[in-house]
Amino acid sequence: MRVTPEDGIVVVTGAGSGLGRALAHVFAHKGFAVAGLGRRAEALEETAALCPGFFAVPVDIADAGAVRAAFATLPAPAVLVNNAAIYPRRDLLAETGESWAETVNSNLNGLVNCTLAALGPMVQRGQGRILNVATFADLNPLPGAAAYSVSKGAARIFTRALIADITDRFPGIVVSDWMPGMLATKMGIRDGLDPATAAAWGATLALLRDPSLTGSTFEMDREILPPRGLKNRVKDALLLRRRRPRVLSDL
């Protein structure tokens, strides 16, 4: 079960740079019409120059009203990739309420704004795909990454809350998290992965819409299963239902 260009457009947030631009590139070359959201119009235009069928949607995703207005002009989205995030390196003692809120507004509220806007048409059709670009930063927050860790961790909780609210009603809307890995982007590390490599995985995952993917977490190209306690592992073994992580190349 794969999304096709006939199903609708792909929306990528944070499409003006890094992984977002690379994702837009893959979708565009697979024949999809791609709407790229981002704050900087000129950066989006650079992406557009690389991607056939790309249209730039300059908008600050932290602005709920602007996001609603932007989506209202778009054709129905088949796929939403919530990729946009900011990563200010800042010691917590240097944060102010305002600087903190800016990160949360972008990384959490921006993701929520885009998701809510995309859900309208997806619910109407009972079909859609939402892929949230996520991180394990919340598990062991690094010094200097408090706002990022908290906001991205909260975004993972949002994924679960979204599933709790919609999946029983609209199982055709498939929602999951994806950890792209450490990338050689402005946000990532110098020796990281080529964003094009990660984008190929991310786009493949975003175009899979088997309902069993809802609630799954993929890291790079393979599934990360939720940790199971000893009791449950024994039960799984007894019931012959030990789960194996899925790998993108098999799907």
Add this chain to the structure above:
Amino acid sequence: MSTLADHGDAPEGGWDALVIGTGIGGGTLGRRLAEAGMRVLFLEKGQADARSAENGLSEVALPEARAVRGLWPAPLTATVDGITQRFFAPLGSGPGGSSVFYAATLERPDRHDIDDTPGRPHPTGGWPLGFDTLAPSYAEAARLYRVYGTPDPLSPEVPLPLRAPPPLTAVEARLFDRLQRSGLHPYHAPTGIERIDGCRMCLGRKCPKACKMDGRSAGVEPALATGRARLVTGAEVTRLVMDGDRIAAVEATVDGTSRRFTARRIVLAGGALGSPRVLLRSACEDWPDGVANRSGLVGRNLMFHLNEILAVWPGLDGPPTKAVSFRDLYHRDGQRLGTVQAMGIRASYGEITYYLQRMLEGTRLAPLAPVARLPAALAARLLGSAQILVGLLEDLPYRENRVGADGHIHYTLHDELKARRRVFRRALRQAFRGQRGLLLGIAPDLNWGHPCGTLRFGHDPAHSVLRADGRTHDVENLWVADASFMPTSMGVNPSLTIAAFALHVADGMLGGRK
């Protein structure tokens, strides 16, 4: 969002008929009236939902979350044999009512369910409308609900007009064969599903297409399509405003605002638990015991069915079936028992856990309920490919079994019912002797999804609430079209009977139009 139109701006007056409730009763009746040219306003307590929704019944707890799923928002409070329980019943609230969650089984009852027949005396002396009088309405309901299936080979009656059923699956063929070899007479259960392209057999859950025929797809939606009907959702009727023996207005809370709607005819179709509550809550100076309640019977004679759940192993793995039904145990040794049918589920871990826990509840073993998970896990391994059948045991009317103005249910399991249950279980064991089958229940299991009888119809105003045509004895512009009218609960699912009666009531209303 794509929803059934929510006409919150619908005019409050000038309607030919105002229908309260949009389940199979209200939906079917409203459709008939609108198609015949009447202007119809539906008031539905539940919320409009996206048409693409496909959730089933669930134990989701927050009332707001239940409401958006079309589930009855509040738990039911029931005192059964003196023990009070609160639980979520398998009831819907929203366009289509409970029927959006049903398994589309549309069985016509046997003659003895309705008539007093030789050898099979009727407990109430017979319904005021006989089997033959209702037969055309049953046939019409079967056509409207696109029912397919095969006739009951044991029935001497003219069969319902049934569409050809789909061919039997391997599992179904095996079940038919096994039952026939045991001397039973299975038939393809009458089922109200259009089977359009991409049909996913939405048994027990909302169908996202106009494919499963329910109060929405076979009722409200065709009614709205006439252009003469409107639907207001989120409209909870608070009371009927009386003017002597007529209803002057229907008061409802819509989005937190109290509004008054008026129409020449009012139809109450809030279900056997909902409709009597509206009448009782509307008590006023002229109607101290509740509207249309001079008989004192409003809310009384509440009946359910008793479920006898049975796991059967056809010896083949396959998808769950709903296709098998038989009536060999329907009436035995002079006793009213009931039909046996496939439930459309397979025994899975969750279901078996549920039944084991329900079996333990209310017994001294209740503290063991969590432990039921372990045997359930084993059972799931063993029963993996079992199909679940249910025997529906008829319940009989007792005045003290009732629902009150507050919705509280009081119910006593009478010795007579318990005795018939023993007969039924014995008959079920005999029927499945030599086959791999297992009765899953221990304690009597009331079917909370099949309430009926709380506004029974009859000729005598002292002993019934409704007249034979569904109009109330006491209030001249009030009709009822839901499971409340049934004087007895029959040995089959109530859905087709509700639809047939709704059509009969609608025809009477249309005949008396001038």
